[in-house]
Amino acid sequence: MILQKMPLRTINFRYITKTVGIYCFFLFGALHAQEIIPDEKPTLKVKDSVVNKTRIKADGVAAVVGEFIVLDSDLDREIAQLEAQGADLSNTSRCELFGSLLEKKLYAHQAIQDSVLVNELYIQSLVEQQVQGILAQTNGDMQGLLKFYKKDSEEALREEMFEINKSNYLSQEMQKKVIQDIEVTPEEVRMFFNDIPKDERPTFGTELKVAQIVVVPEVTEDAKQAVIDKLKSFKKDVEENGANFTTKALFYSEDGGSKNNGGLLPTMNRKRPRMVKEFRDVAFNLEEGEISEPFETDFGYHIIYLEKIRGQEYEVRHILLRPELSQEAIQKAKDEIDEVRQKIVEGKISFAEAAREFSDEKETKFEGGKLTNPTTQDFNFELARMDTELYTQIQNLKDNEISEVIQDEDRINRIKFKILTVFDRIDDHEADFARDYLKIKDLALQDKQIKAIEKWQKEAIRETYVKVNGEYRSCDFANNWLKTQ
Numbered sequence: 001m002i003l004q005k006m007p008l009r010t011i012n013f014r015y016i017t018k019t020v021g022i023y024c025f026f027l028f029g030a031l032h033a034q035e036i037i038p039d040e041k042p043t044l045k046v047k048d049s050v051v052n053k054t055r056i057k058a059d060g061v062a063a064v065v066g067e068f069i070v071l072d073s074d075l076d077r078e079i080a081q082l083e084a085q086g087a088d089l090s091n092t093s094r095c096e097l098f099g100s101l102l103e104k105k106l107y108a109h110q111a112i113q114d115s116v117l118v119n120e121l122y123i124q125s126l127v128e129q130q131v132q133g134i135l136a137q138t139n140g141d142m143q144g145l146l147k148f149y150k151k152d153s154e155e156a157l158r159e160e161m162f163e164i165n166k167s168n169y170l171s172q173e174m175q176k177k178v179i180q181d182i183e184v185t186p187e188e189v190r191m192f193f194n195d196i197p198k199d200e201r202p203t204f205g206t207e208l209k210v211a212q213i214v215v216v217p218e219v220t221e222d223a224k225q226a227v228i229d230k231l232k233s234f235k236k237d238v239e240e241n242g243a244n245f246t247t248k249a250l251f252y253s254e255d256g257g258s259k260n261n262g263g264l265l266p267t268m269n270r271k272r273p274r275m276v277k278e279f280r281d282v283a284f285n286l287e288e289g290e291i292s293e294p295f296e297t298d299f300g301y302h303i304i305y306l307e308k309i310r311g312q313e314y315e316v317r318h319i320l321l322r323p324e325l326s327q328e329a330i331q332k333a334k335d336e337i338d339e340v341r342q343k344i345v346e347g348k349i350s351f352a353e354a355a356r357e358f359s360d361e362k363e364t365k366f367e368g369g370k371l372t373n374p375t376t377q378d379f380n381f382e383l384a385r386m387d388t389e390l391y392t393q394i395q396n397l398k399d400n401e402i403s404e405v406i407q408d409e410d411r412i413n414r415i416k417f418k419i420l421t422v423f424d425r426i427d428d429h430e431a432d433f434a435r436d437y438l439k440i441k442d443l444a445l446q447d448k449q450i451k452a453i454e455k456w457q458k459e460a461i462r463e464t465y466v467k468v469n470g471e472y473r474s475c476d477f478a479n480n481w482l483k484t485q
Helices: 014-024 072-084 094-113 120-137 142-149 154-179 186-194 221-241 245-252 277-283 327-345 351-358 388-394 437-463 470-474
Strands: 061-065 068-071 207-215 295-297 300-310 313-321 380-382 406-408 416-426 466-468
Touching: 061 072, 061 094, 061 470, 068 072, 068 094, 072 094, 094 154, 094 437, 094 466, 120 142, 120 154, 120 313, 142 154, 154 437, 186 437, 207 327, 207 351, 221 245, 221 300, 221 313, 245 313, 277 295, 277 300, 277 313, 327 351, 327 416, 388 416
Parallel strands: none
Antiparallel strands: 061 068, 061 466, 207 380, 207 416, 295 300, 300 313, 406 416
16 A cells, blocks of 8 residues: 555544554455355454464465456465565554455456556566566475465466566555545545544644755766776676677676676566666666667766666666775865864854755755755654664764764765754644644545545445455454445
8 A cells, every 4th residue: 555654642532543543554466246145154353363374275265356366375375475565564463454455456356347557677687676576585496486375387387476576466456556646635634633523633743954964985987987987897808709798797787786696687668767866867778689888877877778668668788886985085075074063053154054065965965964854854853753873873962962973885875074053843742733734734635535535435335246265254354345235
């Protein structure tokens, strides 16, 4: 589900917290009347253990939703995957999980009816990443993976994983389609807030603003030329000597996300660009089988090998190298930020002025160093929901205090130095319409999306062939899967 739960520190706001939580749980996740078939006496209890550890039976059909069949084993497999990802299922029944699984199939079925397009190259690359990721965690135990999925061959496993991912992809795309045009007006936000009983209004945790100044060691021209020459040698070796581009990416690329896949990136689409502009411009101007000249992005220097073109889809591999930093450049950057910090502490310049003058971080310097919360897109951070690394760096700072110099790194810079400060702290408080308008607007939007989803599901279930078999017919579903009304 694409809804995100707004952090709250109260259990009184029952409708939003409970309903949004249920819909968030599964992210990956012809018109007939339902036929109810007499079956053996149901044995499933609503609060039964989520994992079927004791009952052993043939893997039969647990349900049919439109064009999709749900097997008895599908739920246990889904539960095992959720637990492997660290999900806490202690307060969730098998009936609730099974109902969510039916919802996914309903979305996928309706996506097919609405002719939602499937990016099959993307699905294939996703399967490859999943297989390689699992093998990396299990020391290459393909036999264990085949045993878990009850498959006789890697080919059969990949086919099943493709269908699972395709179903999930259709489900997600259909969910997006249902709510993509939903918006809330200021008046709807006001009415939503006023309709919340005062004793059930959400409590927002301590919030504060964070600013930082970043100084990055400068890369010398000689270091840049060295990686360009190295990438040119890779290109020449592949084109003239028949070397393998995938092998070179595996051994030399500094892109941790694609290195283990031989530099293979998620499929690029001209209509849905995902890479940075410099990367797209080069990739979309290559011929199939061609290797680019070295070029620069914020991440470093690349060469691209274009493997396949299928319509608007481009399948590419790349090798990323980043220039080496000299010890002199590193020490110069450290000395510079030490000096900047000293000027701020002595009151010779304000933090915001120093950020605009000295910071190398383009995203923050023109805002006086203020960080943007990626969730809310404003400058406020809820302390309890802050990124763990950032929280560690600012947790002991008093308001307007300047941190010591911190050495850090990110995807672009292997070394950077920064100083931070916190300000405009607001302690725990009950939601205030004016001060917390953006958060309340998000809650109002979620509420409207949930109602739209409930309406859509009710209509889609009524118009779709649904059959629930065996023990699951004893479940008290939130949706009318048994069509009892």
